[in-house]
Amino acid sequence: MSGPATRYIQATEVFDERVRGVGDGQWDAPTPCEQWDVRDLVHHVTVENLWVPALLDGRTMEEVGDAFDGDQLGADPIEAWIAAVGAARQAAREPGVTARTVHLSYGDESAGQYLMQLFTDHLVHAWDLAWATGSDADLPAELVAACAEWFSEVEAMYREAGVIGPAAPVSATAGEQTRLLAAFGRIAEA
Numbered sequence: 001m002s003g004p005a006t007r008y009i010q011a012t013e014v015f016d017e018r019v020r021g022v023g024d025g026q027w028d029a030p031t032p033c034e035q036w037d038v039r040d041l042v043h044h045v046t047v048e049n050l051w052v053p054a055l056l057d058g059r060t061m062e063e064v065g066d067a068f069d070g071d072q073l074g075a076d077p078i079e080a081w082i083a084a085v086g087a088a089r090q091a092a093r094e095p096g097v098t099a100r101t102v103h104l105s106y107g108d109e110s111a112g113q114y115l116m117q118l119f120t121d122h123l124v125h126a127w128d129l130a131w132a133t134g135s136d137a138d139l140p141a142e143l144v145a146a147c148a149e150w151f152s153e154v155e156a157m158y159r160e161a162g163v164i165g166p167a168a169p170v171s172a173t174a175g176e177q178t179r180l181l182a183a184f185g186r187i188a189e190a
Contacts, residue, residue: 007146008116045125049081165185
């Protein structure tokens with residue numbers, strides 16, 4: 001059984017593979033996230049990673065302020081992603097990191113739960129990015145299972161908070177990846 005920091009790092013590796021495969025002409029391609037093109041999606045996940053070292057270090061959102069506002073991808077989105085995720089992974093590897101408290105927009109949270117939120121976001125957005133760019137959309141089965149297990153415990157809270165939309169319908173015989181993506185409204189299978 002892998003802990004939250006390991007799961008987060010594993011999901012960043014899955015997302016990383018998809019980012020490095022984005023072609024020059026694909027940055028404005030649509031994604032399953034209606035409001036985002038590929039560049040917007042990569043920017044969102046990159047900014048999430050820019051926050052990781054500060055939040056895992058105990059800093060508040062107010063202390064960080066607007067440091068990560070605006071375009072964080074610049075002229076080379078892939079290099080910006082690599083730099084952000086490298087620093088975030090290093091912070092997630094620190095001894096005892098999951099026992100810390102992070103100060104999020106909705107209040108204090110355990111770093112372990114925060115890393116599981118990031119794990120989930122990276123994994124689902126890896127599929128979004130694969131869909132948008134036509135790359136391999138198969139997610140590692142072990143990560144899908146771990147994500148589905150964790151998400152089943154927080155799904156109602158996510159929906160109630162409006163963080164995700166309604167689940168998509170799936171057949172009783174749908175595979176685990178399809179069921180997970182449907183829970184996030186990504187895939188409908190009748």
